Amino acid sequence: MKFIPHQYQEYAIQKIIDTPAAGLFLDMGLGKTVITLTALEELKNTYFDAGKILVIAPLRVAQDTWSRETAKWDHLQHITISKILGPRTQREKALKAEADVYVINRENVPWLVSMTGSKWPFDTVVIDELSSFKSSKSKRFRALRRVRPLMQRIIGLTGTPTPNGLHDLWAQLYLLDQGERLGRTITGYRDRYFTPGRRDGHIVYEWKQKNEAENRVYEKISDICVSMSAKDWLDLPERIERMVPVTLIASTRKKYEKLEKDLLLPFEDSDVTADTAAVLSNKLLQIANGAVYDENKDVQEVHHAKLDALEDLIEAANGRTILCFYTYKHDLSRIMKRFPEAKKLEGPEDIEAWNKGEIPLLLTHPASAGHGLNLQDGGHNIVWFGLTWSLELYQQANARLDRQGQKERVIIHHLVAENTLDETVSSRLADKTAGQDALLEAVKARIEKVKEG
Numbered sequence: 001m002k003f004i005p006h007q008y009q010e011y012a013i014q015k016i017i018d019t020p021a022a023g024l025f026l027d028m029g030l031g032k033t034v035i036t037l038t039a040l041e042e043l044k045n046t047y048f049d050a051g052k053i054l055v056i057a058p059l060r061v062a063q064d065t066w067s068r069e070t071a072k073w074d075h076l077q078h079i080t081i082s083k084i085l086g087p088r089t090q091r092e093k094a095l096k097a098e099a100d101v102y103v104i105n106r107e108n109v110p111w112l113v114s115m116t117g118s119k120w121p122f123d124t125v126v127i128d129e130l131s132s133f134k135s136s137k138s139k140r141f142r143a144l145r146r147v148r149p150l151m152q153r154i155i156g157l158t159g160t161p162t163p164n165g166l167h168d169l170w171a172q173l174y175l176l177d178q179g180e181r182l183g184r185t186i187t188g189y190r191d192r193y194f195t196p197g198r199r200d201g202h203i204v205y206e207w208k209q210k211n212e213a214e215n216r217v218y219e220k221i222s223d224i225c226v227s228m229s230a231k232d233w234l235d236l237p238e239r240i241e242r243m244v245p246v247t248l249i250a251s252t253r254k255k256y257e258k259l260e261k262d263l264l265l266p267f268e269d270s271d272v273t274a275d276t277a278a279v280l281s282n283k284l285l286q287i288a289n290g291a292v293y294d295e296n297k298d299v300q301e302v303h304h305a306k307l308d309a310l311e312d313l314i315e316a317a318n319g320r321t322i323l324c325f326y327t328y329k330h331d332l333s334r335i336m337k338r339f340p341e342a343k344k345l346e347g348p349e350d351i352e353a354w355n356k357g358e359i360p361l362l363l364t365h366p367a368s369a370g371h372g373l374n375l376q377d378g379g380h381n382i383v384w385f386g387l388t389w390s391l392e393l394y395q396q397a398n399a400r401l402d403r404q405g406q407k408e409r410v411i412i413h414h415l416v417a418e419n420t421l422d423e424t425v426s427s428r429l430a431d432k433t434a435g436q437d438a439l440l441e442a443v444k445a446r447i448e449k450v451k452e453g
Contacts, residue, residue, distance in 0.1 A: 001072055001073055001074060002073075002074050002075075003034060003038065003073045003074065003075055003076075005035075005038070008030070009030075009031055009034075009035050009038075011226075012024055012026070012032075012035045012039075012226070013035055013038050013039045013042070014039075015226055016035070016036065016039035016040075016043075016155055017039050017042060017043060017047065019223075019224050020152065020153050020154075021153070021154050021176040021177050021224050022154075022155050022156070022176070022224055022225070022226075023130065023155075023156045023158075023161070023172070023173070023176055023221070023224055023225035023226070024036075024155065024156070024157050024158075024225075024226060025158055025159070025160070025161050025225060025226065025227045026157065026158075026159060027159055027409075027411065030240075032128075032157050033065055033066060033069045033128075034069055034072075034073060034076075036126055036155060036157065037066070037069055037070060037073075037076050037079065037101075038073075038075070038076070039155075040053055040101065040124070040126070041075065041076060041079060043124070043153070044100065049153075050123065050124040050153060051123045051124065052102070052121050052122045052123055052124070053100065053101045053102065053122065053123075053124045053125075053126070054101075054102050054103075054104065054122035054124070054125045054126070055101060055102070055103045055104070055125075055126040055128060056104055056105075056106050056109060056125065056126065056127045056128065056144075057103060057104075057105065057106065057128035057129065058105065058106065058128070058129055058132070058312060058315060059085070059105040059106075059107070060308055060309075060312055061128055061129075061312060062083065062085060062103045062104060062105045063083065063085060063105075064247065066081060066101065066103050066128075067081045067083070067103070068245070070101075079100045079101060080098070080099045080100045080101070081099055081100070081101045081102075081103055082094045082095075082097040082098075082099035082101075082102045082103070083102075083103050083104075084102055084103065084104040084108065084112065085103075085104070085105060085108075088111075091104075091108065091111070092115075095112075095115070102122070106129075106132055106133075106140050107140070109140045109143050109144055110139045110140060110142075110143040112143075113143040113144065113146055113147055114143075116147070117147075118150075120147040120150040120151075122151065123150075123151060123152040123153065124151070124152065124153040124154075124155075125151050125153070125154045125155070126154075126155045126156075126157065127144075127154070127155070127156045127157065127175065128157050129157065129158055129315065129316065130156035130157055130158040130161065130172050130175070131158040131159075131160065131161050131168065131172060131318055132315075133171055133172055133175055134161075134168040134169075134171050134172055135171060136170065136171040136174070136186050141171050141175070144175055145174070145175065148175060148178055149178070154175065154176055156172060156175065156176055158172070158318065159316055159317060159318045159320070160317075160318035160319055160320060161225075161318075165209070166193065166194075166209055166213060166214055166217055167190075167194070167207055169182065169217065169221075170182050170183070170186050170189040171186070173221055173225075176224060176225075177224060181220045181221050181224075182217065182220060182221070190207055193209060193210055193213040193216065193217060194207040194208060194209055194210060194213070195207070195208050195210055196208075239398075239402050239409065239410045239411075239412065240409060240410070240411045240412065241412045241414070241430075242411070242412070242413055242414070243414050243416050243426060244309055244313070244413050244414060244415050244416065245416055245418050246305045246306050246309050246415055246416060246417045246418065246422075247305065247417075247418055248288075248303060248305055248417055248418065248419075248420070249303065249305070252287070252302055252303040252305070253419075255287065255302060256284065256287050256288070256420060259280075259283055259284065259287065260280070260284060263280060281389075281421060284420065284421045285327065285386060285387070285420075285421055285422065285425070286327075286328055286330075287302050287420075288306075288386070288417035288420040288421060288422045289306055289327065289328065289330075289331055289385065289386045289417075290302055290303050290304055290305065290306050290307065290331075290334065291328075291330040291331075291334060292330075293328075293330070299330045299333075301330075301334070304334075304338075305417070306385060306386075306415045306417070307334060307335065307338045309415050310324070310335065310338075310339075310383060310385060310415065311338070311339075313381075313383055313413055314339070314360075314361065317381055319360070320379060320380075320381060321354070321357060321359065321360055321361070321362070321378055321379035321381065322360070322361050322362070322379065322381045322382075322383055323354075323362050323364070323375060323378070323379060323381065323382050323383070323400065323401060324342075324361060324362065324363050324364075324382075324383045324384075324385055325364060325365065325366050325369070325382070325383070325384050325385060325386075325388075325397055326363055326364075326365060326385045326386060327365070327366075327385070327386030327387070327388065328386065331385055331386055332344065332363060332365075335361075335363060335385065336363070339361055341360050341361055342360075342361040342362075342363050343359045343361070343362055343363065344362075344363045344364065345362055345363065345364035345368065345369065350362070351373065351374070351375065354375055354378035354379075355374075355375065355377035355378040356377075356378070357378060357379070359378070362375075362378070366388055366390075366393040366394065366396070366397035367393060369396075369397050369400050373400050374400075374403070374405070375400040375401055376400070376401050376402075376403050376405045376406040377405065378401075379401065379408075380401055380406060380407075380408035380409065380410045380411060381410075381411050381413070382397075382398060382401055382410065382411070382412045382413065383413045383415065384412070384413065384414045384415060385415055386415075387414060387416075387422060387425040387426060387429065388425075389425060389428075391428075391429060391432060394429055398410070398412060414426055
């Protein structure tokens with residue numbers, strides 16, 4: 001695919017190139033990975049100003065996202081990636097491999113620092129989700145701090161650097177500029193910008209920002225950090241829609257294909273059967289989501305890949321609220337079990353709490369969030385855990401946030417299981433042809449394709 005950058009992406013790419021220590025605070029959906037890879041490619045091959053490159057990221061992002069993006073875009077496909085993941089022997093092998101970019105999960109940063117020490121080989125480092133280094137007491141921060149002087153370039157990426165207030169910013173900025181702007185110690189930072197609040201003797205439990213602290217801090221860091229809020233860029237569409245690909249492991253893929261081909265999926269205690277196109281569609285979409293009802297109406301859990309993907313989005317949101325649409329009751333129960341902070345939308349009191357920003361993850365069925373619900377004051381991030389064939393339901397559900405009074409660009413994330421019916425539903429919704437006829441046509445086409453195979 002050819003990459004034609006938006007104006008804000010061109011700006012961000014140039015910012016990385018021009019700034020040896022750059023902090024990019026980007027909203028979800030703005031393309032931070034392709035922005036960073038494009039800048040790195042230019043730094044390495046055009047400016048010859050980057051040698052050995054390391055990307056530090058959350059585990060699932062390290063496993064999939066960076067390599068997927070290099071394969072997706074024409075101008076990046078020559079970039080080779082070595083993933084320093086898995087067992088120690090596998091990590092050591094990946095570290096020694098020849099590659100353009102090395103990717104490691106943040107939990108293994110202390111191991112990498114202990115392995116390399118003063119021979120730290122990476123002159124350029126990208127920290128994907130910089131805010132996960134906000135604690136100056138964490139092992140990952142202390143490890144990276146040791147080798148920071150050995151880096152020539154560093155790029156920090158995050159959606160919101162201060163989800164819990166200005167106090168979170170010091171450690172992140174230290175990794176960028178080694179204390180040049182906000183001070184070399186957290187104690188000095190607190191003294192300059194905070195006053196002690198709740199305390200017990202010498203132990204302070206709460207720090208309160210001084211007047212004008214926020215303006216002073218952001219002025220200090222403005223030369224190396226840039227905020228890329230979607231609402232700030234007028235050339236963006238009114239709404240950002242993005243597909244979040246979800247990969248199914250081989251055993252799950254086998255179950256999906258068996259049901260698709262045989263219309264029967266045996267489990268230990270019962271079977272899942274599908275005797276019509278509509279039923280088959282329903283069952284396949286259930287499996288894509290992670291669980292399926294058997295013939296006894298019991299839930300058979302198949303995988304948790306979409307739950308993992310939702311967890312990544314919650315982390316990337318960095319404290320910002322998410323409205324999540326689910327399809328099946330087992331979706332709801334599994335999401336609520338995985339995320340105890342989630343709340344199902346049930347009544348006016350939930351709407352009020354959401355609009356006050358008091359519910360971090362609000363769950364609702366698209367049929368229950370149709371006409372008339374005003375949720376635009378509570379957030380601007382939507383996640384579709386499972387997709388609907390109903391174009392009307394889809395459009396009406398999105399309009400709960402994407403409506404008059406919304407002050408932010410609405411970002412809609414679709415969790416789409418790769419090589420499943422999810423992709424068909426997603427494409428039909430995109431070209432505005434979803435509905436019952438599309439469902440029947442799609443399933444019929446899939447059955448014929450499977451039979452031919």
